[in-house]
Structures are given as structure tokens and as C-alpha cells.
Amino acid sequence: MCAAATFENRALYVHIPFCQGICAYCDFTRVRYHAGLADQYLTQLARELEERVPCKGMETVYIGGGTPTALSLDQLRRLLDLLQPYLQGAAEVTIEANPEAISTELIE
Ligand SMILES: C[S@@+](CC[C@H](N)C(=O)[O-])C[C@H]1O[C@@H](n2cnc3c(N)ncnc32)[C@H](O)[C@@H]1O
Ligand code: SF4
Structure with a gap:
């Protein structure tokens, strides 16, 4: 299910704020990976997408962080599943690793 509101922006950025280690110089929003916290974050992300982002074709989808690959494989699958409606027809899909x-x- 996707939001119905008008939404002109066709570039979606999804922030995954988890890292295996924390670099002292880094100014980005990030915390050390914690499985339970990451599950909660994905649940909240799904809710926010549903409420705020219509499924109109995105030209670009960028999954950044943090370090998205700090998620477990199951969590990465869950993330890609919930982003699936936004990936259709996108010219460019990027994930930091x-x-x-x-x-x-x-990779698979
Ligand atoms: C936020 S990280 C995200 C991807 C991944 N976690 C990584 O470290 O490559 C992206 C880039 O931002 C750089 N970076 C982080 N904090 C910075 C800062 N305060 N000034 C300049 N570059 C920074 C990192 O070195 C890294 O190359
Ligand atoms: S986002 Fe990248 S640079 Fe920042 S703490 Fe995580 S691994 Fe280090």
C-alpha cells in the first residue's frame, strides 16, 4: 500500500543508520548495529513510506547510511521487499556497501 498524496520528488533517499563500527570523524547519523533496533527501524520505515511516499515511479532510489550492508541478510531482504514498489522503472538504484x-x- 502506498500514500496517495501528491509528491513531486522522483528521487528517493533511504537512510540506514547502522554501522558495524563507529568512525570518530563521521558526521552522518549512525549508531552501532543492533539487530532489534534495526528491526524496529525497518518497521518504522515501512510505516513512513506507506504514509508519506506514493508509489509513483522513482527515477532514482539511493540507499545510504550509515552502512546498509550492516543489516542482516534477512533485514536486507525485508528492506528491498518494502522498497520494491519504488524500484519499478527506476533508472538508477544504488546501495552503499x-x-x-x-x-x-x-550481492544476489
Ligand atoms: C557516510 S559514509 C557512508 C558509506 C559507508 N559507511 C562508508 O563509510 O563508506 C560515506 C563517506 O562519507 C565520508 N565521511 C564521513 N564523515 C565525513 C566528514 N565529516 N567529512 C568528510 N567525509 C566524511 C566517509 O569517509 C565515507 O567515505
Ligand atoms: S557511516 Fe561510514 S564513515 Fe560513518 S561511521 Fe559508519 S562506516 Fe564510518
Whole structure:
């Protein structure tokens, strides 16, 4: 289900504020990864998308952070599932990743 309100912006940025470690110099909104907190965050994100972001085709979807790949594989699947309506027809979809966390399973 998607929001019905008029929404002109066709670029969606989704912030995933979790990291495996915290870099002292970093000014971005981020906390150390905690599985329960990340589950709650995804639940709230789903609610906000449903209430505020209509499913009109996005030109770009950018998933940043934080470090989105700090999420568990199940949480990443959940994130991509709830973003699915916004990915249809997008010219560009980006997700930030920590090279140390990359695996074939993760990429798939
Ligand atoms: C916020 S991180 C997100 C992606 C991922 N967690 C990472 O560290 O690459 C994106 C980039 O912002 C840079 N960055 C973080 N805090 C910064 C700051 N205060 N000034 C300049 N660059 C910063 C990081 O070095 C990193 O290359
Ligand atoms: S967002 Fe990137 S730079 Fe900032 S604390 Fe996390 S890993 Fe470090």
C-alpha cells in the first residue's frame, strides 16, 4: 500500500543508520548495529513510506547510511521487499556497501 498524496520528488533517499563500527570523524547519523533496533527501524520505515511516499515511479532510489550492508541478510531482504514498489522503472538504484561485508550471497 502506498500514500496517495501528491509528491513531486522522483528521487528517493533511504537512510540506514547502522554501522558495524563507529568512525570518530563521521558526521552522518549512525549508531552501532543492533539487530532489534534495526528491526524496529525497518518497521518504522515501512510505516513512513506507506504514509508519506506514493508509489509513483522513482527515477532514482539511493540507499545510504550509515552502512546498509550492516543489516542482516534477512533485514536486507525485508528492506528491498518494502522498497520494491519504488524500484519499478527506476533508472538508477544504488546501495552503499562495506567492501569487507561483500559476499556472493549478499550481492544476489
Ligand atoms: C557516510 S559514509 C557512508 C558509506 C559507508 N559507511 C562508508 O563509510 O563508506 C560515506 C563517506 O562519507 C565520508 N565521511 C564521513 N564523515 C565525513 C566528514 N565529516 N567529512 C568528510 N567525509 C566524511 C566517509 O569517509 C565515507 O567515505
Ligand atoms: S557511516 Fe561510514 S564513515 Fe560513518 S561511521 Fe559508519 S562506516 Fe564510518
